[in-house]
Amino acid sequence: MSDTRTILVVGTYDTKDDELNYIADVIRGQGGRVLTMDVSVLGDPSKPADYSKHDVAEAGGHSIQEAIDGGDENLAMQIMAKGAATLAARLHHEGALDGVLVLGGTMGTDLALDVCSALPLGVPKYIVSTVSFSPLIPPERLPADVQMILWAGGLYGLNSVCRASLSQAAGAVLGAARAVEPPKRDRPLIGMTSFGKTVLRYMVALKPALESRGFEVAVFHATGMGGRAFESLAEEGAFAAVLDFAPQELGNHIMGSSISAGATRMTGAGKSGTPQIVSIGCYDLVDFVGWQEVPPKLNGQEVHAHNRLLSSVMMTPDQRCEMARAMAGQLAQALGPTTLLLPMHGGNEWDRPGGPLSDPEGLVVFIEELRNVCPENAELIELEAHINDEGFARAALRQIDDWIQQGVLNVQ
Structure with a gap:
């Protein structure tokens, strides 16, 4: 069986384009495949994502215009979180992904928890966040097997410090997707x-x-x-x-x-x-x-x-x-x-x-x-x-x- 696995990389490509593309390059460099999902609201990525912000909003029953017209960043992110979680679950059901990596600060982490919660036990779930392990994250939001890594020095732009975190996360999610033994469910x-x-x-x-x-x-x-x-x-x-x-x-x-x-x-x-x-x-x-x-x-x-x-x-x-x-x-x-x-x-x-x-x-x-x-x-x-x-x-x-x-x- 081939070691090739597909990782869904999720983030706001309008503000974190360099970081997300770097993660994707590391995964591809290790022999993995990448699907990209843009959860931006206002801006656009440097190149089209596999699943655009319009696809994401529509998956949750909304539109990007609704998110913009609401005039509230929390409301907008909840619209995108609902769509991203719905779309990720659909992709997993279709066999299109083997793991997910979501990048973000507090806004992105809020969305990431919904995306990871939409995927079952045994699907590798990695969150790269500036607030990993923080008391900001309530226990009831954590999926059973989520993994987190602190996004050190990565608030704005690429540098050698944040590359260390991003590359670890990219390798970890791909390695987990290759090694995971999902629950068999052959016995109650x-x-x-x-x-x-x-x-x-x-x-x-x-x-x-x-x-x-x-x-x-x-x-x-x-x-x-x-x-x-x-x-x-x-x-x-x-x-x-x-x-x-x-x-x-x-x-x-x-x-x-x-x-x-x-x-x-x-x-x-x-x-x-x-x-x-x-x-x-x-x-x-x-x-x-x-x-x-x-x-x-x-x-x-x-x-x-x-x-x-x-x-x-x-x-x-x-x-x-x-x-x-x-x-x-x-x-x-x-x-x-x-x-x-x-x-x-x-x-x-x-x-x-x-x-x-x-x-x-x-x-x-x-x-x-x-x-x-x-x-x-x-x-x-x-x-x-x-x-x-x-x-x-x-x-x-x-x-x-x-x-x-x-x-x-x-x-x-």
């Missing part, structure tokens, strides 16, 4: 959330047991970005079922931590009607960036330093009740089968009796609140077990087996 996929084995261990027993039943299992690290990837895939219906046992990112969000998967955490499976089993892993902890100040809402509470990047704050009883209500509110929106497994003896290895973060009274308060607010569409199953006990894993497997027997889940 179960998505699971967790943390490392020092705090949550159920996946050690569940993964092989589920695989023996014919499923593929993907475990997502619920530290903000992992949960965002999990949610985006759940919402698009990529999972046959989800085992969302580590909902802590929802607590992070409502308590003001920047380690967040966004306000839609714990809603993706519900929106797509995907069967879901949820539980309370690390419900009692709020993670925050260890080298930053504790979020104001958590000042004065006990802190556990996990490492130099990550610290955790123990929730008060009132905050645990707030977490219970937030979980119930998210689950109440679910359109598919929903089971809430409630291990009565605790939700992480540190909260066992005698453990460093043990708080039996706080656990009782949380359990009682969750009982009271559990939505009618969710089946509540209380377990005389800790979340890391074998009994918890067995209960989850019983629910999976029941769904298989009922035809809710199909294993081929």
Whole structure:
């Protein structure tokens, strides 16, 4: 099979013509093909793009004149973003592209996130941006497998500094397009959330047991970005079922931590009607960036330093009740089968009796609140077990087996 791959290069060719053409030349120099997409509004490129600004606007149901006449650059860029995302998705569906690279500042990055979100997992997506990794970018806008590189020294014109970034990105997207192994989808996929084995261990027993039943299992690290990837895939219906046992990112969000998967955490499976089993892993902890100040809402509470990047704050009883209500509110929106497994003896290895973060009274308060607010569409199953006990894993497997027997889940 040929190594030739086609990369879609997207940007405002009226203002970044030199940079975009340089990227295209690097890709071609490495044996790749290039399609160009111009998302300018006012100006024109030095030579015609494969997909002009008129093509882009029309793909989104608008015209360039509408973008100009609106008199607002934000409105204009949203028109172009809609068209660029629609056109990119169409090109991928037609087999015309193998990867995408989008270049921009804040305006271009805003558009780039929409373009990359329109493409499925496994299609290489590279954003070259002056605001890569910036807190300007909300987690809910990030596609599951997007890659970013900082466009250093590239605000205006080519130079040796920005060429280093641009050439890396060009080589990276072409190399990724050649090397990528897209998801096969030959077995039904179960998505699971967790943390490392020092705090949550159920996946050690569940993964092989589920695989023996014919499923593929993907475990997502619920530290903000992992949960965002999990949610985006759940919402698009990529999972046959989800085992969302580590909902802590929802607590992070409502308590003001920047380690967040966004306000839609714990809603993706519900929106797509995907069967879901949820539980309370690390419900009692709020993670925050260890080298930053504790979020104001958590000042004065006990802190556990996990490492130099990550610290955790123990929730008060009132905050645990707030977490219970937030979980119930998210689950109440679910359109598919929903089971809430409630291990009565605790939700992480540190909260066992005698453990460093043990708080039996706080656990009782949380359990009682969750009982009271559990939505009618969710089946509540209380377990005389800790979340890391074998009994918890067995209960989850019983629910999976029941769904298989009922035809809710199909294993081929």
